[in-house]
Structure formats: C-alpha cells, structure tokens
Amino acid sequence: MENKKVAFVTGGAQGIGEAIVKRLAKDGFAVGIADLNLEKAQAVAEEVNAQGGEALAVRVDVSDRKDVIRAVTEISDHFHEFNVIVNNAGLGPTTPIETITPEQFDKVYHINVGGVIWGIQAALQQFERYGHGGKIINATSQAGVVGNPDLALYSGTKFAVRGITQVAARDLAEKNITVNAFAPGIVRTPMMMDIAHNVGKNAGKDDEWGMQQFAKDITLKRLSEPEDVANAVAFLAGNDSNYMTGQTLIVDGGMQFH
Ligand code: NAD
Numbered sequence: 001m002e003n004k005k006v007a008f009v010t011g012g013a014q015g016i017g018e019a020i021v022k023r024l025a026k027d028g029f030a031v032g033i034a035d036l037n038l039e040k041a042q043a044v045a046e047e048v049n050a051q052g053g054e055a056l057a058v059r060v061d062v063s064d065r066k067d068v069i070r071a072v073t074e075i076s077d078h079f080h081e082f083n084v085i086v087n088n089a090g091l092g093p094t095t096p097i098e099t100i101t102p103e104q105f106d107k108v109y110h111i112n113v114g115g116v117i118w119g120i121q122a123a124l125q126q127f128e129r130y131g132h133g134g135k136i137i138n139a140t141s142q143a144g145v146v147g148n149p150d151l152a153l154y155s156g157t158k159f160a161v162r163g164i165t166q167v168a169a170r171d172l173a174e175k176n177i178t179v180n181a182f183a184p185g186i187v188r189t190p191m192m193m194d195i196a197h198n199v200g201k202n203a204g205k206d207d208e209w210g211m212q213q214f215a216k217d218i219t220l221k222r223l224s225e226p227e228d229v230a231n232a233v234a235f236l237a238g239n240d241s242n243y244m245t246g247q248t249l250i251v252d253g254g255m256q257f258h
Helices: 015-026 039-052 064-080 102-130 152-177 190-202 207-213 224-238
Strands: 005-008 029-034 054-060 085-086 133-137 177-186 248-251
Touching: 005 015, 005 064, 005 102, 005 152, 015 029, 015 039, 015 064, 015 085, 015 224, 029 039, 029 064, 029 248, 039 054, 054 064, 064 102, 085 102, 102 133, 102 152, 102 177, 133 224, 152 177, 177 224, 190 207, 224 248
Parallel strands: 005 029, 005 085, 029 054, 085 133, 133 177, 177 248
Antiparallel strands: none
C-alpha cells in the first residue's frame, strides 16, 4: 500500500488550524498537529483518530527555530514521509499604534514571521530527505492585504508573510516546491473574539460592536467559519493547485478585492 501523504499544521489545536487538520485528515493526509498547547492538540488528534483518520500531536513553539525543526522531524520520522506544511500559528493582538511596546513587537514578529521562516526551513529539510518536492502554505490575513485599524503590529507581520511567500516561491520552485498563502477575513475563532472584545473596549462599546467594525464590510454578509478557510487550504494542499505558486488566496467573503 502506498504511504499516506503527510501534512504538518502549526496552531492545529484550535480555531482555523483545527479545522484545517480535520479537513486534511478527511482528504487522506496523515496529519501532524503542532501547537504550544499539547493537551488541546492531543484532544484534536484523538478525535481525528477516532473518526478513522491518522493524526499525531506534537508540542512546538513556532518562534523557536530549533523547536520547529525538532517537531517537524519527529512527525516526519513517525510517518516516514513529509509533503505539506501549513504555517498557521499566529497571534493577533490589538495594538493602537501609540501603545506598541518593544516586547510586543518581538513576540508578535517572532511568532507570526519567524514561525513561517522556520517552518519553511524545516519543511525544506524533509522534502530534501525524501528526494521530492512539496507544498508550503502560510497564514496571512485580509489585514495583510490592506491595513486594518488598531492592528499595526499584526498587519505588518501579515504583509511580511505575503512577501516571504512570494520570495520563497521563486527561491524553491526549482526544487519542485510551491509556496502559497491564505488570507482569511473575520473568522469565528478565539483569536477573533478577543480582537472584537478589545476593539469594542477601546471605543467604550461592547463585543458585538467590536465585531461589527470588521464584519460590516463583508460582501457575503456573514462571518467566516473556520471550515470556510480549511476548504481553501485543502485546495492549496492538493494536486488541483499544482500550477499555483507565490499567491495569496483571499478567503474573506469579499472584504478585499485584489
Ligand atoms: P487562534 O488563536 O484561535 O488559534 C491559534 C493556535 O495557535 C492556538 O491553538 C495557539 O495555542 C497556537 N499558537 C499560538 N502561539 C503559538 C506558538 N508560538 N507556537 C505554536 N502554536 C502557537 O487563532 P485562529 O483565529 O485560528 O488563527 C489562525 C491563523 O489564521 C493565524 O495565523 C491568524 O493570524 C490567521 N487569521 C485569523 C483570522 C480570524 O479571523 N480568526 C483572520 C485572518 C487570519
């Protein structure tokens, strides 16, 4: 029997990452679920395995290069293959521009930008180990396509991810590796609930008002579910996207037209 293709998803314990894990498992991938929160990652792995899929949880801090390489190697050793990395883990703090601190800058850039670079390097090692190409998929955001209010740090990191995606696509094409990004809009996840709460609080309003500041511009007039994003990532992880590289697939219900 031919081995399953193997995908590695960072931030796979909740939110968008969890939906990506479940979708890729359904599509026939063996999945490495990598997260800072090992307990939650294990719970997702158990759910996938109970439903006939194949998943293994691993703890990782994506801001730590050595740790990312260790976690990716562990999953690759376990499944004896490595085909797709989804660099999904990210932080989305609300940071009015005058409030940004050096500590926040370091933390958010190390996770959102560093995590993508280390993920690319770790995946590259494994693709070379098996002597084939692969697919690298990075999480950006509609806020990485157009600047969003109060998100200077976050938007900056997500613009950077699109830039890195374009460069890596050019650098790695000859190794038969494609590199693309996905840009969600306003997705019902713990991260987005937190942003809505803080934007509301800063304006002296409630969470619902905070959410509406983002949601009012959605052409399709509904918030995104994590599964809407996972559908697009499944396309980027599968063969139907083989002739795409360097692109950002915007999955935001029509907030940004690009
Ligand atoms: P979330 O906060 O709900 O989940 C993120 C997961 O990443 C958590 O399980 C967390 O434990 C993990 N994580 C955090 N720091 C980590 C680290 N250093 N190492 C390893 N794992 C870590 O987030 P989400 O809303 O599901 O977002 C996932 C991705 O999608 C992020 O990159 C985010 O920027 C992007 N995104 C989200 C939205 C949205 O509306 N929720 C919109 C656009 C883009």
